[in-house]
Amino acid sequence: MSVMKPVRTRFAPSPTGYLHVGGIRTALFAWLLAKQAEGKFVLRFEDTDQKREVQGARQHLMNSLRALGLDYDEGPDIGGPFAPYTQSERLDTYKKWAQKIVDSGRAYADPYTPAQVQAFREKAQAAKQPFLYRNHRPDNPPSWDGSQPLRFKSDPKNYQWHDEVMGDLNTGPEVIDDFVLIKSDGFPTYNFAHIVDDNEMEISHIIRGQEFVASVPNYLNLYEALEIEPPTMATVPHIMGAEGNKKLSKRDGAKDVLDYIRDGFLPEALVNFIASLGWNDGTEQEVFSRQELISKFSLSRVGRSGAHFDERRLLWMNGSYIRELALDDLYNQVANYWPDESQAYDDAYKKQVLGLVQERLKFFAELSELTIFFFKDLPIKPELISGHKQLKKLPQDELKSLLEQSKTALEASDFSAQDLTERLNQLLEATSQKPAILFSLIRIATTQAAASPSLADSLAVIGKERSLARLNDQLANL
C-alpha cells in the first residue's frame, strides 16, 4: 500500500459574508483532523466570483476562526509554502492547468451564447429532464482564445468511491457533464480551481457540505483527465434551522459566530457544541475539552443525517462551562460586560458580585441585567408586587407592616451574611410568614428585581446603609 501522506486539511470559504454555526462546522472538523494527526490546517479564499464578494468578509472570516481557536497554519494573511492562498492571485496556475487539459484534448471552447445555453436548459426542464450540456456538445468547437468559457470534455461512466462519512457511494454516467472550467471573464470556476489548488497545496482530506456530493462524480472525472490522485473525501450533512428542515442559513436568523463570541459565549463551549452536532464518541459523555475533541474525533463517527440547531442546548452548555471557570479567570473575561454604573466600584466588590451570579450566568452579556441592582438604585417597580402570585393577594397595610418589621430587624444586623441569615430566619418566625412571601417582599424592595442570588448574600454585598434606604423608599411608595 501507499505510504501515509501527511494530513493537510483546508477550509476554503468564499468571502461572501460572515460565518454561522453551520459554516464553521466543516472548518472545525477539518481543524480537528489536522490537529489530531499533527498535520496542517490551511485557509484558502475562493474568490473567483468577484460579483459576490462582500467588503470586509475576508477579515471577518479570519477573525471568526481565530476567535474560536481554530488557528490555521497557512493562509492568505500569514502565507506558507504554497502561497498565495487566495484564488484570484493564482490565475497563472489555473491558466497552466487549463492549457494542459486543452492540449490533452479534454477541454474545448463553448461556442454558445449564455442565452442559447439557457434555452437548452429550459427545454430540458420543460421536458422534466435533467439538463446535460454535453447533449449539445459542438462537433467542431472553435479554438479557445480565452473569451469563451472553457468546458471540460467529460467521459461519462460509472463511479464508485468511498466517502469517510457517507460510506460507499456510486453513480451512473447520467450525472457526468461538460461543466465550465474557466469562465469567459478569465476566472476559473470553483469546480476547476479547488481541484487544482487542493492538488498544488497537497491537501489530503476534503471536508465539505452535502451540497457538493452530487458533483463528486464530475470531479472524479476531472481528476482522471488531469491525472491527479483524488484526496480523501468526507461529506457532512447540513445543520438545519430550529424551525423546519432547511439548511441553516442567515435567513433563519443563523447568527454570526462572532456575535456569539461578542455575547459572551466561550469558544470552548461553542466548539464543543458544534462538534456534538452530528458527532459523538459513542459514550454518554456530553462535555468534551478541546484536547479531548482532538484526540477522540473521527470522521467515521460523524452522523449522516442533518441536525437541527437548538440554541437552548448551547445556552446550557455555555452555562456549564462558565460555572467551571475559576472566579478570577471569569472576572478577567467579563471585564467588558458590567453595567456602566459599575465603574465607580472596585475589583473586590465586583468580584463579590460576580461570585454570587456565576452559577446563573448563561452568557456574559447577561451580566449587566443580572447585577445592575448591586450598583444602582432602581426606581420602584409596582408590577413586581402586583404581578407576584402571592404578594398581590396581601392587603397594603400588611405589606407595610411586614416591611416595617423587616426594617427593624435589619437595622439591628451587622450585615454579615451569617448574621443576616439568622435575623431573616428569626423574622420568619416572628411574623409567622412563609419565606416565599416575606423574602420575596424584601428582595423586591432591595433589588427591584424578580430574581436575585441568595437574599442574605445579596444584602450583605449591597450593604446596610443602602439596603435600608431602599426599604424606606419602597415603604414610601406602597
Added chain:
RNA sequence: GGCCUCAUCGUCUAACGGCUAGGACACCAGGUUUUCAUCCUGGCAAUCGGAGUUCGAUUCUCCGUGAGGUCACCA
C-alpha cells in the same frame, strides 16, 4: 421529473442482529435553610409505514412514505 442521500423521544444523540431501546437539552413534579438559578431525585417522551430474511430486526433486504441535496459562466 432524473440522480444522490437521509429517517430513534419536541431537540442533540447511544445501542457486535440479542436485557425493559440508554444518556443529554427542554419541559413537569418533589427536595436542597427560603425567590430565580445551581445541585439532587423522580416523571413525561422515540425506533415513519408495509412486506421479507432470522429463534430474534432500531440494526440486514425490498417496496412505499416523508425530508434534504443536486441538475449555474455560485460556491
